[in-house]
Amino acid sequence: MTSTKLVTWRGSMALWRASTGSVVNIMTLICSCLAQLPLWGGPSSSTRNIRMPGGSVAVLAGVTSPEARQVSAIASFHNPQGYAWGYIRMRQLIYFDGSFDETFIEVSLRHPGTNNRNLTRRHNWSVYVNPVGVDAGVKFFQSRCVAAGYRWNPYLIHLAFPNDRDYYERECGPEVPLRCDVGDLSGRLGTIDVGDKRYVFVDRNLPLSGPHGIMNRAMIIHRENAGVERFACANIRPDDDIIKWVIVRKTPKFTATTFMEDLREVLGAPEWYLAADLQTVSFSADQQCVTFVIHFMGPQAGQLELDFSRLLAGGILPSPTISIRGVYSDPKRPTKVPYRTCGGLEEDDILGDKSDASWWNVLTGNLDDVGYTGDGSGSSSSSFMSRPSFLHLLLLLLTVTLH
Structure with a gap:
């Protein structure tokens, strides 16, 4: 049986037939792949890569509608005094009517140091309400990232039982992401490892802009093994x-x-x-x-x-x-x-000759009079404008001005 692959280039979708290299109709795509290739939700295939026979890679991407704009954000962990190294990138389509698509999140984190191969697992991660400052590099857990405040919860989830963590953990989960705080990423998506592989997540409850957006807030990585202490943090900024x-x-x-x-x-x-x-x-x-x-x-x-x-x-x-x-x-x-x-013009050509050129030589282009040449050889070059031609042009301009 001939194998088929779904590929897109610049938003054009087609099925690539591995045996013949031919392209089949888009309707074949809908009929044969829709059940196994969701474009939305947790297992979404949008913005993923597909490796073709022979090693070539195609990117599966959606088509940006003229009714929407893409918003990109990044939490960059590059503080030399910090405790994580890498980034968390986020992208989302925001429609002009105020609605928004799911947010695609790429996580690439390791421990600081060029040759650091340490691996820690099961880190919770969250978005907190305020940006952080110098507290991101504080040594002690009790004082690290304290400026971030508390977890971002603009929809006021579970305020009826604010201190009942068991109740919240029963209600919040990957199956019911809207019952989680907006800032509770590990509650909706699971924990992450630092120093291991990269991750790609799809979050349906993480607005990047608007009144409930996470832009200019703080991304917090908690301690390993589902600890609550704040291990590392970085501010969420626009990503151009x-x-x-x-x-x-x-x-x-x-x-x-x-x-x-x-x-x-x-x-x-x-x-x-x-x-x-x-x-x-x-x-x-x-x-x-x-x-x-x-x-x-x-x-x-x-x-x-x-x-x-x-x-x-x-x-x-x-x-x-x-x-x-x-x-x-x-x-x-x-x-x-x-x-x-x-x-x-090369720097040596421009700055190589230190002698001063008179205003007349600059205007008429006779820089060879002062030893300037484009090739640095000292030979004479053709001038931009001869002296008689320049005088004739100057006289013509004065005549027009006087009349």
Whole structure:
């Protein structure tokens, strides 16, 4: 029997027939896969990956309606004094009538340290009402993340029995998610492990915006083995994504991975804020330039892109773009990078000659009079405008102005 796979590219759905590579009608998709491939709910297949024979991967994604907008948020655990390292990303469609779709949550957390392989299991996780500050790095559990306050409960669930935890745990669960506090993620979705695999969840009761939204609140990871103590925390912020093509002049032993590591060190950005699409890497015909796509993400994506461009133009960044309150940057941190953009006027051409050019030479383009040439060889180059032509143009402009 011929096997079939469901794939989407840019919102177009089709069935891929493994034996022939042909595409069949969308109605076949509805008839053969609807019962086993839900698009909504806990086992939803939306925004998941499908691996095809031969190793290629297709992303199963929904189509954004013109009546809705996508809201993205991230809780970034990148505090060097914190107790977890990674992120929790959330995405949701918000319709203009106020309704919203389910929230898709990606969890990728480990313990701090490049070579830290520790694994702790069964962490509860919650959304609390207030953002956190320097208390995220406090050593003692009793004082850690205390600024977050209490769990977010805008719908006032179970206020009739606020202290009866047994009653709440009987009422709240994955089968009845609307009987849980909005901030009780582990009650609806289960616990998570820190230092193990990544998770993808679908939550039908987690608004990202609006009066009951979780934006600008705190994400709390509780202690292992279903403990109640606050183990780690991070603020939930808007998650932008700016995509930019860059053209970089190759240096000796250049690799895109090393390039990104050097830029992240100067910008102070974790890898989930600044990432390169390695599948887009290509080299120029003369092997002097390399081109690829870079994603600037997180709440400061715009500033990251500006500082990135400044560094490639030869600028200096005295302080990192991504900073944390109460945490001082490393005094040995580099403030510039050895990379430059490829193409256009080079820095050596612009700044190589230190002699002053007169205003006349600048206006007429006769920079060869002061020793300036585009190739740095000292040879004469054609001027932008000859002196007689410039005088003729100036006289014409004065005549028009006087009349």
